[in-house]
Amino acid sequence: MIAPHIKELMNNKGSSAIRRMFEEGIALKKQFGEDNVFDFSLGNPDLDPPKxxxxxxxxxxxxxxxxxxxxxxxxxxxxxxxxxxxxxxxxxxxxxxxxxxxxxxxxxxxxxxxxxxxxxxxxxxxxxxxxxxxxxxxxxxxxxxxxxxxxxxxxxxxxxxxxxxxxxxxxxxxxxxxxxxxxxxxxxxxxxxxxxxxxxxxxxxxxxxxxxxxxxxxxxxxxxxxxxxxxxxxxxxxxxxxxxxxxxxxxxxxxxxxxxxxxxxxxxxxxxxxxxxxxxxxxxxxxxxxxxxxxxWNAKVDYSSYEKRRNLLMKNLDNAGIKYYRPQGAFYLFCKVPDSWNDDDAAFCDHLKKHLILAAPGTGFGGKGWFRLAYCVSEKTIVNSEKAFIAAMNDRS
Ligand SMILES: Cc1ncc(COP(=O)(O)O)c(C=O)c1O
Missing domain, CATH: 3.40.640.10 (Type I PLP-dependent aspartate aminotransferase-like (Major domain))
Incomplete structure (x- = not known):
């Protein structure tokens, strides 16, 4: 028998949300095509290891x-x-x-x-x-x-x-x-x-x-x-x-x-x-x-491509009217759930998913009313996501 406390933790929506979304992302990409899904769910680096x-x-x-x-x-x-x-x-x-x-x-x-x-x-x-x-x-x-x-x-x-x-x-x-x-x-x-x-x-x-x-x-x-x-x-x-x-x-x-x-x-x-x-x-x-x-360990790695991706994503968010904290390191953008969503980050991430954008609700990180975008993804994904962010913000359904 699986221990009840482990069952409870496994089934807890918040606690496994990111991993679940990563798996959903794989399924969505199969259904809609790699280029049409904007998966910002997981901090899985997109750069190859250095030479x-x-x-x-x-x-x-x-x-x-x-x-x-x-x-x-x-x-x-x-x-x-x-x-x-x-x-x-x-x-x-x-x-x-x-x-x-x-x-x-x-x-x-x-x-x-x-x-x-x-x-x-x-x-x-x-x-x-x-x-x-x-x-x-x-x-x-x-x-x-x-x-x-x-x-x-x-x-x-x-x-x-x-x-x-x-x-x-x-x-x-x-x-x-x-x-x-x-x-x-x-x-x-x-x-x-x-x-x-x-x-x-x-x-x-x-x-x-x-x-x-x-x-x-x-x-x-x-x-x-x-x-x-x-x-x-x-x-x-x-x-x-x-x-x-x-x-x-x-x-x-x-x-x-x-x-x-x-x-x-x-x-x-x-x-x-x-x-x-x-x-x-x-x-x-x-x-x-x-x-x-x-x-x-002392390989010289050029992280400027992450910086470029950060800047591209910030521009998309600016154009869509989404507020965020400007990151100084790592490869995450922490964004504010729009006011009309009453801080319901899970509901807003579900809404983004309808537009094939995968984002992690902030509550799991102890940041209710926010959501996280991991921008360690290809530049193409970021550039192509702009329209989806704008459509999601214009969609009141
Ligand atoms: C802040 C932080 N600590 C620890 C880890 C775990 O890292 P590792 O994959 O090396 O176990 C992560 C992974 O995303 C992380 O973001």
Whole structure:
């Protein structure tokens, strides 16, 4: 018998909306033709992996030495962890070593391993909303409670509100920078201010919350923006990330956890995350792609095509009269449901679907009255969608 709580979660409309829409999109494309369906539902990168990745795949596949496909230490190949440490050191401006890295099965597994390692039942994880919808599951998986902190109007963190929600139950604050679904990049000043709030809280309460920074979109930024290095501002900080978005490898399930070497329990933290990876049944991160990313993590990728797609889609929305937040990173546009729809994002997404536009309702992300468009699709899809957006806005049926 399937556990009733899993049945309930599976059938929950909001929780599985995006995946369902992705599958509906495939069916609609079969029915109406690839070019006539505008599928903005899923953050599945449209760019091919860069040539450095493709060359590394070739090189790794040529290694037929004994043991090349065997088990390795659960945290990953030592040389791969060292190369990830080099990457994190450059990004964070702090010297990180291989022992501070645990290779994982994408960022999703990195988050699950961290929550498995740190959460006791009833512990809270504070997250600015809107947020990546799967966080609800990842925290609930380990008996934790996700506490949503509605953001300011410009989607910056509401620091005062967050401060007021900190308690002895707070195990962690989770920020996603750049943010999915809004494309917001939290400013360095805000990350510093958040760090100060957490330090003050830990002094007062005796419990130091971890600051978990989910950063799979770190490299995908526009208008010269950069993501702040949290390791410089807060010792109990952790990065969870993957190569799903920046190297266009979401299906290969390759990512890592990096713990700040200055964290008071850094070594125990890495050990607990490694143990969690093992007992959750992942055992270790995929061997082949560990070796691939160790050779290609510093590939020079041109994200200007995403920026171009963002600009094209913003123009379509302007022409259709749809309001949105101008994203600074990632590849999502978070759009306001038109006033006449009374914030009913699910109904408005159903309406868009009638015009063969697939969009994700904002409620699943903790952003009622909004909807998300993932613009990691072909330029042609974006250009051709203009008429459909205009028709949907003119259609009062
Ligand atoms: C904010 C955020 N975190 C984590 C993930 C999971 O990434 P991965 O595919 O590497 O597990 C995603 C995927 O879309 C995401 O958007």
């Amino acid at each position: 450095e990745v493709l060359e590394a795949i070739k090189e790794v596949s040529e290694d037929i030495s004994h043991g090349a496909h065997g088990y390795m230490p659960n945290a990953g190949y030592p040389e791969v962890r060292e190369s990830m440490a080099k990457k994190v050191s450059l990004e964070q401006g702090v010297s990180v070593s291989g022992k501070n890295i645990v290779m994982t099965v994408g960022a999703a597994s990195a988050l699950n391993c961290v929550f498995k390692a740190i959460l006791s039942p009833g512990d809270e994880v504070l997250v600015p909303s809107p947020f990546f919808a799967e966080y609800r599951h990842y925290v609930r998986n380990y008996g934790g409670i996700l506490v949503e902190i509605p953001s300011n109007d410009d989607f910056s963190i509401n620091l005062e509100l967050l401060k007021s929600k900190l308690s002895s139950k707070t195990a962690a604050v989770l920020i996603n920078n750049p943010n999915n679904p809004t494309g917001k990049i939290y400013s360095e000043d805000d990350v510093k201010a958040l760090s100060e709030i957490l330090k003050e809280h830990s002094k007062k309460s005796g419990r130091t919350p971890y600051l978990i920074c989910d950063e799979p979109y770190r490299a995908i930024t526009y208008d010269g923006q950069k993501v702040a290095p949290a390791f410089q501002f807060y010792e109990s900080s952790v990065i969870v990330t993957s190569f799903a978005k920046d190297l266009s490898l979401p299906g290969e399930r390759i990512g890592y956890v990096a713990v700040n070497p200055k964290c008071s329990d850094a070594d125990e933290f890495s050990s607990a995350v490694t143990f969690s990876l093992r007992i959750l049944g992942c055992v270790n991160s995929p061997a082949f792609f560990q070796k691939v990313v160790a050779k290609s």
